[in-house]
Amino acid sequence: MKDFILNNYSLIYRIFIGASAFFGLVTYKKYKTTNVRYFIFFLVYIFSFELLAGYPSALHDNPSLSHIKAFLKGTKFERNFWVYNLFWNLLSTLFLSFYYHKIIKIKPYKAVVKWAAIIFLAAAIVYLTFNFDEFFxxxxxxxxxxxxxxxxxNIVLYFIEILRGDKILTFYRSFNFYASAALLIWWLVTTPVVFYQIYYSTADLNFIKLRAQIFIFANIFMYSTFTFALLWSKPENN
Incomplete structure (x- = not known):
């Protein structure tokens, strides 16, 4: 089973991402008057850029696309790090800040979320200005x-707001609670792996397998939680 997962991990976690996006669209009518509709759009967005991120494998596995592969060879776009750096690390963080700014109601907390996003974007731009090659x-x-x-x-402020208000009585039927818990666990589990990215090479199969296992199970957990939350939760008034 482990070998099967490792050999097909890209396909497996994209299936789970696709399932969460699919059930998001299926349940859209239930959430169309709530802020959860933005999260459904986010899931569709994630599924779309995950398909885009698979272009190196698609080019490798399809001889008919060899001319495109040859065109990209030796360029900054030969590998797909830029896809995840742009669409996940940057844009997804900004979207989640937008989302929490929507669902958090306490004004000082909303201001903190807003300024944290602005500082994050400014810091990222300054850093990439001097380390542009790292992006690719x-x-x-x-x-x-x-x-x-x-x-x-964002998540801590959201949880504090829940504890301070009446939402604590119905948190177990809240999509935002489950989504926040899943995001919190995913980021805490996967971020340490990035520190060891310099060891990612074909020469170290143990690290490759460990990294793949961490990401596949973290992704399965997170997107399964999103799917469960969409089906289980009750719509909340904005």
């Missing part, structure tokens, strides 16, 4: 850590 060659650790801090801050 590996996962940018600085941005990853900044993203973790911003998302942790």
């Amino acid at each position: 060659n590996r996962s940018v650790v600085f941005i990853k850590i900044m993203a973790l801090i911003v998302i942790l801050l």
Whole structure:
């Protein structure tokens, strides 16, 4: 079973991502008047960029696309690190800040979420200005850590707001609670792996397998939680 998962981990976790996006669209009518509709759009967005991120494998496995592979060979776009750095580490963090700014109601907390996102974006732009090649060659650790801090801050403020209000009585039927818990666990589990990205090479099969296992199970957990939450939760008034 382990070998099967490792050999097909890209396909497996994209199936789970696709399932969460699919059930998001299926349940859209239930949530169309709530802020959860934005999260459903987010799931569709994630599924779309995950398909885009698979272009190196698609080019490798399809001889008919060899001319495109040859065109990209030796360029910054030969590998797909830029896809995850842009669409996940940067844009997804900004979207989640937007989402938490929507669902958090306490004004000082909303201001913190807003300014944290602005500082994150400014810091990322300054860092990439001086380390532009890193954006295309590996996962940018600085941005990853900044993203973790911003998302942790958003989630903690959301949980504090729940504890301070009446939502604590119905949190178990709240989509935002389950989504926040899943995001928190995913970022805490996967971020440390980035520190060891420099060891990612075909010469170290143990690290490759460990990294793949961490990400596949973290992704399965997170997107399964999103799917469960969409089906189980009750719509909340904005």
